Amino acid sequence: MKQILAVPLLAGMFLTACKKEMKVKNHTYGNYDAVQIRHISLDLKVDFETKSLSGSAILDIENKQSANQVILDHKNMDISEVQVDGKKVGFEIGEYDTVLGSALVIPIDDSSKKVQVFYKTHPDAEALQWLSPEQTNDKKNPFLFSQSQAILARTWIPLMDAPAIRFTYDAKISVPNHLMAVMSASNPTGKNKEGIYHFHQDKPIPSYLMAIAVGDFQFHNLGRNTGVYAEPGMLDKCAWEFADMQSMVDNAEALYGPYAWGRYDVLVLPPSFPFGGMENPVLTFATPTIIAGDRSLVSLVAHELAHSWSGNLVTNETWNDFWLNEGFTVYFEQRIMEKLYGFDYAEMLTTLARGELQHTVDDMMADPEQKNDTKLFLELDGRNPDDGVTDIAYEKGRFFLRSIEKVVGRDNWDTFLKNYFKTHAFQTMTTEKFIAYLNANLLDKNPEWKSKINYEEWIFQPGLPSNCESMKSKELERVSKSIEIYKTDKNPESIDTSGYTTHHWLFFLRNLPALHATDMQKLDERFGFSSGGNSEILCDWFVLSVRYKYEPAYEAMKQFLGHVGRRKFLLPIYKELIKTPEGKEMAKAIFKQYQSGYHAVAVNTLKELLGE
Ligand SMILES: [Zn+2]
Numbered sequence: 001m002k003q004i005l006a007v008p009l010l011a012g013m014f015l016t017a018c019k020k021e022m023k024v025k026n027h028t029y030g031n032y033d034a035v036q037i038r039h040i041s042l043d044l045k046v047d048f049e050t051k052s053l054s055g056s057a058i059l060d061i062e063n064k065q066s067a068n069q070v071i072l073d074h075k076n077m078d079i080s081e082v083q084v085d086g087k088k089v090g091f092e093i094g095e096y097d098t099v100l101g102s103a104l105v106i107p108i109d110d111s112s113k114k115v116q117v118f119y120k121t122h123p124d125a126e127a128l129q130w131l132s133p134e135q136t137n138d139k140k141n142p143f144l145f146s147q148s149q150a151i152l153a154r155t156w157i158p159l160m161d162a163p164a165i166r167f168t169y170d171a172k173i174s175v176p177n178h179l180m181a182v183m184s185a186s187n188p189t190g191k192n193k194e195g196i197y198h199f200h201q202d203k204p205i206p207s208y209l210m211a212i213a214v215g216d217f218q219f220h221n222l223g224r225n226t227g228v229y230a231e232p233g234m235l236d237k238c239a240w241e242f243a244d245m246q247s248m249v250d251n252a253e254a255l256y257g258p259y260a261w262g263r264y265d266v267l268v269l270p271p272s273f274p275f276g277g278m279e280n281p282v283l284t285f286a287t288p289t290i291i292a293g294d295r296s297l298v299s300l301v302a303h304e305l306a307h308s309w310s311g312n313l314v315t316n317e318t319w320n321d322f323w324l325n326e327g328f329t330v331y332f333e334q335r336i337m338e339k340l341y342g343f344d345y346a347e348m349l350t351t352l353a354r355g356e357l358q359h360t361v362d363d364m365m366a367d368p369e370q371k372n373d374t375k376l377f378l379e380l381d382g383r384n385p386d387d388g389v390t391d392i393a394y395e396k397g398r399f400f401l402r403s404i405e406k407v408v409g410r411d412n413w414d415t416f417l418k419n420y421f422k423t424h425a426f427q428t429m430t431t432e433k434f435i436a437y438l439n440a441n442l443l444d445k446n447p448e449w450k451s452k453i454n455y456e457e458w459i460f461q462p463g464l465p466s467n468c469e470s471m472k473s474k475e476l477e478r479v480s481k482s483i484e485i486y487k488t489d490k491n492p493e494s495i496d497t498s499g500y501t502t503h504h505w506l507f508f509l510r511n512l513p514a515l516h517a518t519d520m521q522k523l524d525e526r527f528g529f530s531s532g533g534n535s536e537i538l539c540d541w542f543v544l545s546v547r548y549k550y551e552p553a554y555e556a557m558k559q560f561l562g563h564v565g566r567r568k569f570l571l572p573i574y575k576e577l578i579k580t581p582e583g584k585e586m587a588k589a590i591f592k593q594y595q596s597g598y599h600a601v602a603v604n605t606l607k608e609l610l611g612e
Pocket of ligand 1: 307325326329
């Protein structure tokens with residue numbers, strides 16, 4: 001997943017206590033030590049009128065410890081019937097918890113093989129977003145997409161919803177016959193008249209990678225095993241933007257071994273998708289905000305692709321180990337970018353991220369409630385796993401791995417990583433297991449390496465260790481020099497912006513001195529920020545506009561907040577707004593106007609922020 005919050009918002013949001021004492025381990029009620037789920041068969045009808053999925057899920061189980069019940073997670077769905085090996089059985093539903101949902105307790109015996117649950121999802125099932133035609137790019141047809149990570153798969157499939165549990169799946173999905181369905185599995189490349197689609201995922205995946213989308217989209221082939229799905233009105237633009245995708249896959253394979261999932265396609269979603277991208281196997285879901293028209297934001301595709309190894313192939317066993325998914329992925333993303341676009345460009349992106357990481361760590365260390373969450377290994381038991389989605393897992397994780405590379409040398413490190421992915425393919429990984437593997441296969445060879453890297457401090461201590469590198473990029477130095485000149489004369493004409501990419505602009509905006517609204521006006525007249533089309537730059541510009549009360553930008557900002565649902569962009573602007581009483585009023589009014597267009601993930605975060 002690509003979604004970095006500067007500061008976690010839901011910190012301190014503890015789970016409500018259950019009356020009926022159901023055992024919870026790693027955010028699931030599932031008794032997975034005793035009963036294993038091997039395969040799931042879905043048969044679901046997609047109904048846009050009632051905003052529901054209805055049908056059944058058959059779970060193939062293996063009762064390893066002679067358990068007399070199998071316990072599943074479910075949330076925001078009605079269960080009408082449960083059968084075990086074709087026979088109707090009684091079932092129990094545990095107390096409802098606002099984060100975890102409820103346990104679904106089903107009696108089984110030693111010989112039980114198949115558990116079938118008949119159900120219908122509620123319109124407010126949090127994983128699913130039902131969009132009206134107006135909320136899509138082409139504005140002609142409705143659209144449905146899912147976002148299951150971290151623990152929302154349970155809102156559309158009754159299952160054991162924890163990353164430690166892997167299963168294969170197949171599905172029969174019925175949709176209105178003018179629409180098409182795709183999943184994190186083998187996918188159709190065109191519509192069929194009946195509106196019935198069959199899917200198979202024969203590799204075992206964790207529940208958070210269950211995904212579905214339904215809409216009017218078309219497919220465009222990009223290479224040997226790559227392609228893009230998008231609404232017809234934006235398909236050409238998307239295909240142009242992703243021209244390098246095949247080369248990304250080929251380069252990634254050259255780095256860390258064979259791509260395990262067959263095809264690698266990307267589905268471009270409508271703008272309300274709350275994340276940048278989601279690494280659903282075979283089919284990454286991506287925000288349209290990366291379609292910048294200049295291929296400047298494709299590092300997101302490199303990120304989601306990298307998850308095909310770190311995350312999807314070798315999976316964090318619990319959400320406390322989230323850095324194993326994201327830190328490795330950001331590191332791998334950077335290596336792919338370097339291969340494709342060169343060292344200087346990749347280092348510029350990394351330098352920009354280093355600056356952001358410092359801000360995040362400084363902010364979190366200053367807040368006693370968040371200080372603990374600056375450790376790589378998190379303590380999320382009893383909390384919402386969404387609390388762990390911060391710069392720490394992503395960027396502190398990446399800089400930790402860079403520091404290992406620096407000490408042991410790139411060749412040793414690459415050999416280690418290749419073996420790491422190969423040895424643990426289709427398995428889960430804990431922080432503890434990773435440390436043991438790192439020691440046995442790399443650091444034990446050289447005690448000096450171990451003391452130089454000091455992994456204990458990186459993983460188990462708050463803040464950034466002293467051996468976290470500070471970075472310089474030639475390209476960004478150039479921007480710094482321009483800013484120095486600008487500070488003296490506040491004259492935008494004196495700034496040389498030739499060859500600026502999105503990332504030069506972001507660094508520029510983030511390092512400007514304090515300004516007056518009149519300075520903002522001049523910058524806007526010179527560079528046309530308010531009327532730009534690049535969401536990354538717009539987000540930073542609107543934050544400054546609020547900070548320096550540059551009111552001519554407000555109308556464009558409101559439109560942006562109404563159009564884009566990506567949490568990464570919503571949050572900084574809303575946060576800047578609520579710093580003043582009048583800004584907070586405005587933020588509340590804007591949220592009220594547009595919240596129906598945001599995904600539940602974004603709504604929950606913003607409600608918390610606005611105190612609603
Ligand atoms: Zn990610």
